[in-house]
Amino acid sequence: MTYPPNAPAAQATAQGTAPAPARPGTVPAQPSGAPASGPPAGRGAWAVGREKLREAATTEPGRLQILGAVLALLVVAFGAVTTLEVTDRGSAADDVVSRSQPLSADAAAVYRSLADADTTAASGFLAGTLEPAESRERYDKDIATAARLLVKAAANTGDASESAREITTLNEQLPRYTGLIERARAANRQGLPLGGAYLRYANQQMTNELLPAAERLYAAETRRLHEDDDAARTWPFLSLGLGLLALAVLAWAQRRNYARTHRVFNQGLLAATAASLVVLIWLLAAHTVARTELNTARAHGQESLQLLNQARISSLTARANENLAVVARGAVLTEDGKNDKYEADYTSSMTALTTALASARELADDDAGRSPVDEAASRTGEWQKRHKAARAEDEAGNFEGALSRIVGAKETTGQSFDQVDAALERALAHEQAEFTRSATDARDALTALPLGAAVLGILGAAGAVLGINRRLSEYR
Template sequence: MSLTTLPEQRGAVRPSFSGTPGRLRLTAIGAVLAVLVSAVLGAVALKMRSDALGRADSSASHLLLLQGVQTNLVVADADATNAFLKGGLEPQEQRLGYIKAMKAVSNDLVIAAQHSSADAKALGEANAVLNRYSGFVGSARANNRQGFSVGASYLTSANALLSDPDDKDDVSTGHRAIDLIEARVAADTQAVDDAYADAGFARWLLLLAAVVGIGGLLYAQVTLSRQSHRYLNLPIVASTVVLVVTLGGAAVLMAAAQSKANDVRSESLRPALALSASRVAAFTAKSTESLTLIKQGSATPDDIPWNTEYNKALSLVDGDSKTQLEAYKAQHDKINQLDVDGSWRSAVNLATSESDTSANALFLKYDDSTEKALRKAKDDTAKGLSSTGDLLLPVAVLLLLVGLFCAAAAWRGVSFRLNEYR
């Protein structure tokens, strides 16, 4: 094509967009583009909310899985440390509880590590630390059964591999397992928050879609009315009504999905996270109780390490679970006071007793009640988040089809007026 033909081409096109027919053609093109852009923006908004809620579901599920790993770790440690106090052959129930908890930790770590490359790296390192932990516990058991005092050192070393709040800056022992897991828990928590924020942003995109589409059609209607002195153009009116109804339906659906997701977050996810955190702190306190007795002569009147974890656990529960934890505290205070007063053997007997009013029995009631509540909260979270955005993608496809229909109707509406000039 030679450059000399360009002015001729411009001259051939210019008449098509001049005068009243030209303005009508521009109006038709503007209306069609407005409707198509509106449909695309609306579909993107619906998909954005669907994807965001999907990410929230995935991150929340992974978060709860990791908190389950944390809980099982401290459950295992609490069983190991309390069983160690009895000396010799530990109670079979506690030994089986330790094995069950560690098996669950191992299985769940494999699943959790598949979530992302960052999880694979951190949880792989945590698994390596736990292998060392199991080795120390095994050595502690073997020495304890033979009555060798070195078993206590092995158990103390094992516990320090989980989390040592007094020695977090000492890198000579490497990272602690629970600290590595907590870092991924924090990442999942942020991911859930980000997903909910993205889901909230989608409503503004849908509002923009409505402004563009409906505004474009109304402008076309006003322009035609001025040109033809006819107040209504039925095809454009019909396309406007259909687009308004579809976008309105999409807005209602998005709002319902977000409302349901918000309800799941406040009524199921947050309680589940609180219960998990409470259990982690409570079992850590139980381990601390046993470890203090294992380290004979280390008990103090203020009992700061134990009280720190206990207060954290108590602040995150209410109702029967709180009452049960308070009842356990009353028994623990007796144990600690006996140890402080020098009655170490009596303190150990009270700490390992299985009577109905013992510290172990009262703590078991808290364990059972929080485990049941946590299981329900987890199930409600999984069911709730997995179904919040089920209809969003089908409606996004419908909106695109409606956009094509409305664009065709708008073009036809303007064509009726153009035919009057032929």
Template sequence: MSHPQQSGGTTARPGSALPSPAAPAAPPGPPPGPPGRRPVPLLPVTAWREGLERLRAAAVTEPGRLRIIGAVLAVLLAVFGGVTAWQVADRSAAADAVVGESQPLSANAADIYRSLADADTTAASGFLAGGQEPRPVRERYEKDVALASELLTKASANAGGSPAAREQIARMNEQLPRYTGLVEAARATNRQGLPLGGAYLRYASERMREDLLPAARRLYEAETGRLGSDYDDAKSWPWAALAVGVVALGALGWAQRRAFLRTNRVFNHGLLAATGLTAVTLLWLIAGHAVARSGLQASYDHGARSLRVLSEARIGSLQARGDENLTLVARGAALTDKGEDVYETSYRSGMRALAGGGQGAPGRGTLLERALDLAHDAQGRAPVEQAVAGVRQWQARHQEARAKDDAGMYEEALPLVIGKKGDDKGSTGESFDRVDQALRQALEHEQSAFRRSAHDGRGALWGLDAGAAVLALLGAAGAVLGIGRRLSEYR
């Protein structure tokens, strides 16, 4: 029995199954993961990852560790020098501002206030002298107005970014011509012998007290606030630089101890030099700032504070003198709700704030008593004591003048206030001039004391910023050389 032959195949034996055709081979792939989880793709190799790998590999060898330690020390010392230079330069700039900008501007603002108050007082004195006011009185008034205008121009140029200061300066520039116009109207009317002149003068004085002097006070307070801010900036400790310096010293100490434990060598010249330079920089920073802080504090306690109290005392005496003059100008035309003379009431209030009442030493808390407490030497106390004596004399003469005026003897009271023609001896005007002169001398003395102390404080910071940066960079170089010396032993 024959079977037909199958083409292209193999002959199957009887009783055996035909083989299945071979399946194509599957491409190779990743090994199967756990059931239920998708395979995580491999992360790409980045420069940052490669750097970390190299750093990890280097950290397991001593040369690699030394390179890392040297780099960290160099960066730490460079940061110490940079932070120290930055903070010292910032405090030096603030100290320069105290000496060269904010304190002079504060003094100028006080002079603006004083000039305006003196102009108002002088205008009243000239009015009381009659239609033909004395030439010295006229010249003093014109000098006060010119000085106030000049100082306002300077203040406007240096107001900077202070909106409050610019606002007050603009207000005074607007109101000052109005005030002088009212004073001229009062003088012209007074020369004609018309009683309306007194009304013009009182209205001018109201504008001075309600517009000009409050604006001058706010300008003075703004400039004094700037001075206080500069003081705070100049005296604040450079905590960031100190902290970085201490950390740098600690790191250098640790590095030297580590080197000693591994090599039994006591000194590493490079690290030792870096430690010495860092310690010198840190001590220089502490000592220099402590001396600067002490000098600036002395200039504030025995200079800026004294100047402020003395300026307020001088302004207070000027306002009291103006009230005294206006009492005679008004002649009872301006009364308080209690029926008392407005200007006499203001005079008494001002004198109590200046020196208290009665005789002897000034009362506690008064301006002159505070000025005596702040005076740091005999030369500073002497003119203030003269001012106290002048105030007591002034008060006694004022009481005599008021007694005569209250009794209806105006002609007898007037010479006791402004003196006789060409001679003010025995008058309250003589006493006021004595007080004003003494306070001016005290201001000049305290201004000199301020300059000395402030210059000493500022000088203590001279060169510290550049010196600290140079020493820190030299320390960083020493640390790198010291570590490099250890690395050379592995080559």
């Protein structure tokens, strides 16, 4: 008896294939579909923001929002940069008035005090074994002034600065100098010739150590004054550029508004334009005034002060050399051994004095400034004549006659020196007042601008935003 085959087996046999036997413990294979794709890669915030910005730029409300943000940013940036730049220049101008120029003047005063102390010590030595009380008081006052100004300068300079190094040198050398002067006085009161040697050695200490250090201190403080002055007068080009750019974009925005709506005025944009224009004009005017006043302070104050300080220092040096020439009595010669060293130094100092006075007179811009300079020049001429007469007495062997023409209250070179010094002091006071007034005016011209620029910048940005929002309201 035969049985018919199963249908599946028959179908498989008919197709020439046989079903694979199932393995125990395995899962039958499942039909595979299309390969699954992973999740889309995430985009950064910048890419998303850029896409939204691109979409917004395709509609007029979106373009208006972008324009409002740009206008507000430009106006605020203009106000902020103007505030920062003008604050920096105002600070430099304030340093000129209250820090660097006073320190430069104090450094010059240190030099003058030291030189005058040296001159006064020599004059007191020539007066005899008993030094006059006036001479001693003047010497003590000069030393006290120099010490006080050095303390003040040390408090206003950095420890690592060039000025600090010179102040240290002066503080170290000044007690040594005063000690030598006291030894010279003690020997002089006893009538010992050793006093003259101590006095000459003290003068060498002053000439070779103290005065060069004081001169370097003055030069360092003067350089800092020039740096502050240059910083205060530098044009704020970034502020000016941002101001012009803000005005140009505001003008374009209002022209665009007119072209699309035929409305001439947009109050918000007009307010932003007015605020930016006021800041720009204020900036130009204030900085022009500041530069003009600083130029005046430099030309008619700072340069005049330098020349007058040089003249006063030259007069002090000439007087010290004149006194020492009498004290040394030809014992100290020039390097070639042909001339008296102190007399040669006196001649060169008097030449420097007359040259500085001539230059100072050319810079004086009014009669109040020229009058003391003319008087100093006249008294210098008298001084030279009296010195020539004293030298003639000394060369003739009349030491007492020469001494009487140098030391004394009337008709002496000492009187001429005091008159020259008094005239130079008046000239310095006048030029100092001129400098301070011009530099203060320069600083005051910039005082209110930083706050004004900040306030107007904020108001201008608010006006720009309100002006754009007024247009946006038409689309709602």
